[in-house]
Amino acid sequence: MKQYAYYPGCSLESLAESYNVSTLEVARGLGLDLKEIEDWNCCGATAYFPVDELLAYTLVARNLAIAEKDGASDFVTPCSACYKNAYFTNAYLKRDADLADHINYALEADHLHINGTLRVRHLIEVILEDVGLEEVKKNVTHPLKDLKVAPYYGCQMLRPRKDHENVENPQFFEQLLAALGADPVPYPSKTRCCGGSLIITNRKAALDMVRKLLEDAVNHKAEVIATTCPMCNINLEVYQAQVNQEFGTQFSIPVMYFTQLMGVAMGLKPKSLGIGKEMVPGVPLLNFAQS
C-alpha cells in the first residue's frame, strides 16, 4: 500500500473535523495509507503573506521538511489553501537556490533541511490519479442515484495555475460525482471565490459572495453543494444563516465535503464520516446512507 505524508491543516482539527474523519475513512476504504506528518504547524493560509513572504514560505517548508525527513515521496492535503501554499513553496524553492538557502538557514534551527523532493497534491487529485474512477466505481455500494450535486471547486485548488490544467472549466469533480452515481448539475459559479478570509476581514463583501454562490446552486436545482476545501465549506455552510439575515433570503442548502459523499456511496456509516454536525442538515445525502 502506497504511503502518503498527510497534512490535515488547522481547520480539520476544529470547524472542519468532519472533513478529516471522512478523509481518513474514505482513504482507508480505497487503500490509501495516509500518515499524518509529525508535529506539523499551521501553513498560514492567506494571513502570513501580508506580513512577511519569507516567513510564509518557511513555515510551509517546515511541514514539507518533516515529511521529507520521514522518507515520504508524496504530500497530500484535503485543504485547498494548504495545498496552494505547499505546492508553490515546494516549486519555488526547487527553482531558486537562493530562496532554498534562506529557508534552510531558518529550518536548521529546528534541525530540519528541505530539498524539494516531494510531490505535492490535493486529496482529490490523489484519488483521481492514484486510485482512478474505475476503482472508485468498484467501491460504490450505495450509489447516490439522481442526487443533484453542485460541484464547487473554489479557488486555490485550481488557481494560480500549477501546470497545464483547465482553470476555466474543469470537469474532474463532475466526473468523480458521476462515478458515485450522483447527478452533477451545471454550476457556472463553480470556480468563483467564496470570499475566503474576507469573512473575517470584510464581512459585507464575503456574505455577498457567498449569497451569489448559494443562489446559483439553488437556481440550478442542486440539492447539495459539494466542496473540496474547509474554508469554502465553512463560508457556504456556517455563514448561510448570516446570509439569510443580511439579505432576507431563505437558503437552506446542505454543503458537504466530497469525501462525505464518497463515504456514503461506499456504504460507510454517516457518523464515521462526521455527518450530523452540519448547521444545515445533510438530509438529501442521508437518504442514501447505510441504515
Add this chain to the structure above:
Amino acid sequence: MAAELSFSDEIANMMYASHGNPIRECIQCGTCSGTCPAAEFMDHTPRQIIGMIRADLKDEVLASNTYWSCASCYHCTVRCPAGIDIADMMYALKRYSMWKKSYQEGLIGPAFSESFVKMIAGSGRSFEPQLAPAYLFKYGPRGLIQEAQMATSLVFKGRMPLLPRKIKGLENFQRMVRRIIPIGESS
C-alpha cells in the same frame, strides 16, 4: 548614484514570484476588474489601482481599501493577458502598507494578519477564538450578537475547540521563526 525608485518598481520588488516589473506590462484592458468577485466593494477596481501605481499616486493607492479587499482567489491572475500576477501584487501592497504602517484606518485585514502571525509564532497552530479580540469589536452590536450565536451553535455541535493546540517542538520552532523575523517574548 541610485535614482529614486518609482512606486511601481518598489511594489514589483516585493513580488517574489515575478521577475522584472510586470506592472509595466498592463494594457489597462480591465479583465481583472471584470473578473474580481470583490470589485464592487473596492474603492478602486484592480485596473484603476494598477493605473494609479503607474502614475506614482502612492498616497492614493495606499489609502485605498482595494488591496485589503482582495481574497487571494487568483482569478485575475490566471486571466490577465499581460501575465501579471495581480493577486500577488495585492499581497505586495499589503506588505508595503504593513511595513510603512500606511493603510486605511478602520480596516480589519492588517490587525487580523498581525494577530494571526503572532498566534502562530506563539503556538505553531491556528486557534479561532484567540483571533477574535483583534476584530470582533469592529462588527458593532448586531455583528457581535450574530457572532456569539454562531459560536454557541458551533460549540454545541462539537465543532469549536475550547482549548488552543500547541506544537510539541515549540522551542525549536520559535528559534526557526526568529531567524526570519524578530519575535518578542512568546505569549
